[in-house]
Amino acid sequence: MALQISATNPEHPALLLELPWNLPLAEWPEHHLVPLPRGISRHVVRYARAGDEVVAVKELAERPAVREYGLLLGLDRLGIPAVDPLAVVTGRTDAAGEPLESVLITRHLGGSLPYRSMFETTMRPATMHRLMDALAVLLVRLHLAGFAWGDCSLSNTLFRRDAGAYAAYLVDAETGELHPRLSTGQREYDLDLARVNISGELLDLEAAGALHPSVDPIEFGQEICARYRGLWEELTRTSVYPAGKYHYIDRRIRRLNDLGFDVAEMQIASSSNGDTVTFVPKVVDAGHHQRQLLRLTGLDTEENQARRLLNDLESWMATQDDYAAGSAAPGRDAGRPHTARPEVLAHRWVRDVFRPAVRAVPQDLRGSMEPAELYHELLEHRWFLSERAQHDIGLDAAVKDYVTNILPRARAPIPAPGEAPEATDRYPVPEQR
16 A cells, blocks of 8 residues: 555645655654654654644554544534644555554644653642643533543643643544533543543652652542533533523623633523523633634734733723723723724734734743743733832833843743753742732
8 A cells, every 4th residue: 555645734745755654653763853742652652843843743553543633623623722633644664565553643732741741840739730720621621512532631631831821732532532412421431531540640750759749649630520520510500590680691601701711602591480580501612812812913822811911902902092991891892982993902002012022032031932921921020020119110121120130040941842841830820929
């Protein structure tokens, strides 16, 4: 059988043909590889260069490779945080004509780390809680979309920084199944697997001396269940309100928006005596603030980053002469006129505030940190300095102090793509300020 490359982009096959498909993945020459940190996998996985892109190459049998490729394409269409599938390569043979396993190729998720790399230095319990939050949100999003993971674990997840929190991405869909809707039993099975897997992974770290002494592996395994159930209940529960108190429904929708979810449709029914109304939201779409920021500014960020940037955008807009006092917040229509459209002001904010602040941080100190995460840190530093000075010091002064006093002294440069990270929690978020 001849070598075949099935790809999502017509440009990818030509780039991928340059890779040594006649060699087992474990024997690929170093000049093809990129030394990025890898998680634990039952298969051989390597990062390689394909033109200007860095791709993850996983070696496995043809049938599961094609199946996982299809599942990842399905998750991509649903907008689920997962690695981007690029291609499947089948029909591989070595120099003697002996068959080699097929490979699945996905795009490297920039700025992400496997959990073991994050534990190269002792991770604080507060950071562990944020990881559990991120994984719980990912699992809820998968279940809302009808995806049964079948192997939820830290090893099968990549994490990216997201404005003081983390965003979790599915990296292994080999055991997954996509359904129109999941039963309670399917969800509980996934959750039980997550509990067992996470506890086992943390026990392994504990045995290696890489776990904070105050972290109980069994307790953190149970924590993912508690955080998942709390979020699932908030997103799907039925609410009963007194008749006429329709602002309660609006308040519930806003609370769901604050969690990062949109309500696609809802069911509202009155009781037989008309005393109460029953409200059932259908939450099917996550990334509320991401879409809002993208629509206004064109910036594509993580959810928490988007929420933070929208807050700064709203505050800045309120200071502009051509934006009426008390007018609608970005993306909301309060019914009051303003002399400049929010989209116009948002474009001006990107041009005059966001981009100059990010560009003021030297590239060698910024490294591969995403602009939205960098801007979040600048806002955090501005807040800290303003609290200390008891007045707003302004963004320009905060940027100068951040570049002069924070990055060189306390923070090593972030590695560029292709370089291994030097430390784990390099950007800790203070528990209280």
